[in-house]
Amino acid sequence: MKLMSLFRIFIPLFCCLSNASLAAQENAKDVFGHYQPALFQIRMIEVESGNKSSIGSGFQVSADGLIVTNYHVISDSVFYPKKYRIEYLTHEGETGTLKLLHIDVVNDLALVQRETANAPFFVLGENLPAQGDNIFSLGNPHDLGMIVVPGTYNGLKKSSFNQKIHFTGSINPGMSGGPTVNAYGQVVGVNVATAGNQIGFLVPLAPLQALVNRAVDPTPDDFMAEIQRQLIDNQQRLLTPFVENPWPIATLGQAQVAGEVVSFLPCWGDSNANDKNARYLTVQKRCRLDEEIYLHQRLRTGTLELEYEWLTSDKLSSATFYNLYEQGMQSAGPGNNAGKENVTNYSCQQQRMANSHNMKLRFVFCTRAYKDFDQLYDVLILGASYDQANQGLISHFTLAGVTQQMSQAFTQRFVEALAWQ
């Protein structure tokens, strides 16, 4: 019976889909043909070899040559301005140098300019489409030439911190920085990422408009200082809700840990309750911000992880239990990728303390500093309660790209949001 009813739903659905794609193809042809001169391949040129080292897409948004692309397409020229320069390639094969005007690392956008006058350009949309509307993503995947990918607008990504448009359609490497337009050819987003299987993400209109409006502002003298300013601004928005008030409490086994402080931090749970051979019980809760800020190939930041694990055993002796517990404490790692050129080694310290709920805890607290940004650190903490003979609570967070003041305040709230029931 069920199968039959499924068929009944499927058949009309297929009809709709094929109708929709027919219409989409027509639209796509129009859009593409009309705007092709305003679409560019953006290439990073390695100065020594004179060859391209990476490519992306970009689109012109004004008659005087303003071009929008993704920050991650041109990040090499920000970090190594002597080694790389930015060039564009038109659909007719002309190339030229681009000047970097403004960046927005948090939303992964960059504004560059080419020397031209009265060239065709894309118009930015007034507002976002309605859910289910056809939209078209343009770009140059895998250096294959400019293409158009029809897809569906599926609203803003649920519970995200820096909002992205959810686009159903395939965005591929190289299409980064290309525009996504509505049926009228107005830009509604910028291609930025894919989650595989027809799920793509776009930077929405608001940050795009804000960036284009900044074209009249003078170009920053020091892009690194500008990045630091933007990161601090971003962490301020991200962490203020955590720092302002004590955290709500949720239970985990016999312990109390942080509940939902903000809506954009998804949490996942797990336990070993179904393992018949285990002589102990572990219950875990892991929360992770599922977006990070790309600074360059070997440096990501802006992550936030919050993890708890409650352990108990009535089968193991207290000494054995504490050995098991101790083993679980030896392998804390960072939440973001960073290389030798960008961060120092972690400096750690261990402390024993009791919080105001009288939970006795031992912590290891580690920080590493960003070499290019003098106010930013990656911070992680790993703590274990030690006042119960046969149960323990492991608590852990990592923060990436935060200031000392903000992360210390965060740590204070974190430590105070631990208790026994």
Add this chain to the structure above:
Amino acid sequence: MAIIVEKLGGNNRQVKHFRFDQQQISIGRGYDNDIRLDDPYVCADHVLIEQDPDSGQIRISDKQSVNGLRVNGLATTQSAVTKQDVIVLGKTRLRIFDSAEQVDPALRLSVIESRLNFLSHWRFALLLGFVYALALTYQTYLNTFVEFELGKVLPRLISDFLILSAWPLLFGMLSRLQKQDARLASQYSIALIMVLIGMGLSLINQWIQFNYPQLPAWNLVELSVLALLLFVLFWLTLLIAFHQPTYKRNRIALGCSLILLSCIMGWQQIKQAEFTPRPVYQFILLPDSYALDDGMTTDQFIQSLQGSYADSAANRTKK
């Protein structure tokens, strides 16, 4: 007055000893000689040794041998020799001198050695071995988080014992090579005692680090204690294994432990300088009953974190 001839081994230690009351002796491979050397590079009649009856001076002269005569590495046909000279015929090394030469005064027996006699009983060594096995088994038990089975501990016990045996066996063999007793029971006892002391100290260390996690320069204290332990181990092992003057034993023991220590410190330095994306720490966790006090308050804790920020900020400029 007599002529003493010593045949020397590789390290100029005496291998064979001859004493002659006559004034002339001959050395060679022929059966007619006073000393017959079984060395294919030595001639049938190789050298003649004569002692002046008045002065006691000893002269050695080559009897036109094929490979000649060397005194202290220099080829010669005739030479006066004393106890300090090493004479080489073919591939044989000799020392030739008058019996009136004085020997070194006797070494004083170490007081410690006589006190350490109890170590030489196999029963004591076995007792220590039993204690060690017990300690290992208990440690394994405390680190087994599934059903504990004694049978599974055995392979580990055996391999640990074999590894530990390397030390006493090595020194037993070395002292056998020096033509002395191996004294394996004593060597085993010492190795076991030192390992047990090491285990005890590491437990104490854990307790201290649990209670006082940020002790300044604690790493230095750990290293010094380790160096002391190594020194004692080397010193006692040498005492049992070899006959040597105390100053020499002190020097060797000190030298070896310092070399080992500098290797460890060098390794730590290299590890520290290397970039690693993960934090390096050793987390120590003990139940409440081992804690001396409640530790810090939250505010003190947050305050203390500034040190970590300052440390990593200082590392920014380090290349």
